[in-house]
Amino acid sequence: MEDYYTPGEIAERFDLTLDTLRYYEKAGLLRRVDRAPSGHRRYRTDDVELLHLIRCLRDTDMPIARLRAFAELVRSGDHTIPERLDVLQEHKNRLDARIAELVERQGAIEHKIDYYLGVLSERAAGTAHTLKDGS
Known part of the structure; x- marks a missing residue:
């Protein structure tokens, strides 16, 4: 059944x-x-x-x-398996290339996040230093 x-x-x-x-x-x-x-x-x-x-x-x-x-x-039917394999391998190759591109873009974004965190950290340190000197 x-x-x-x-x-x-x-x-x-x-x-x-x-x-x-x-x-x-x-x-x-x-x-x-x-x-x-x-x-x-x-x-x-x-x-x-x-x-x-x-x-x-x-x-x-x-x-x-x-x-x-x-x-x-x-x-x-099964006689098309070689063609199906070609389709899937071609798609996987495109997907691999896209993933590599995304990883590269992710690195650029992470770099910018680190930069902004550094800027904020410097500002916070500067503010703390100013408050300490002014007391």
Whole structure:
């Protein structure tokens, strides 16, 4: 027996709104979602696994068009694994470059914080010295 998940369960699990979940469906990131006899949408385990990867890729700024192409490769079967690997390696390379850039920017920000802390420390020392001399 296959496990099914409601849209609410999926939205909560991945911290999504129901609108975002529907958008992912309409954008072609998920295959056509099954329906319960009542007509309510329900997701299979493989939908959940793909959605987990989609969220990871989206959260690391993979464009929707590239996500859609990747999802199509997944749905096309195992013969597309080499192409999927290429997509993921290319994305990882872009992500590595972005992380390096962010680390560099972080260093510049930390340098400026240290500078401002030094300025404030000098001012405080100067004020303390003035108060001490004036007493």
